[in-house]
Amino acid sequence: TSSLLETFAAGLKDGNFDPESSEYPTMIRFFAHLCLYLRMIDIPVPLFATQVILEAYLKVLEAEGKRELVAMYAGALGDYAVERYVMFLTSLKLTADITKRRLALTHAQEHGLNVHRVVVVTAK
DSSP: OHHHHHHHHHHHHTTOSOTTSTTHHHHHHHHHHHHHHHHHTTOOOOHHHHHHHHHHHHHHHHHTTOHHHHHHHHGGGGGGHHHHHHHHHHHTOTTSOHHHHHHHHHHHHHTTOOHHHHHHHHHO
């Protein structure tokens, strides 16, 4: 499985998959969940490949407008989780409704992200 994930992640990095194709979201979703499932049952997965795949899945979620799921999957990125979630928050712009911004912070807290750190990094 490690070689499968590494090969797929390399293909993503090299642009071998068309994000505009109808199969792309389903394919990314499958591989993201495969990585997370293998991790959950304590089967080692390559860290870099997992990060590449989860990052691609986060972009799919954002494109599909599934904002409520972004914190959960960003939280799976480990050390990169806060930085990635900050990227999402800054994409909301200051014109976003205050309720949406509060909800985004609530989602961050629910999924184990350090909300204080998220707020500080976002403010910078």
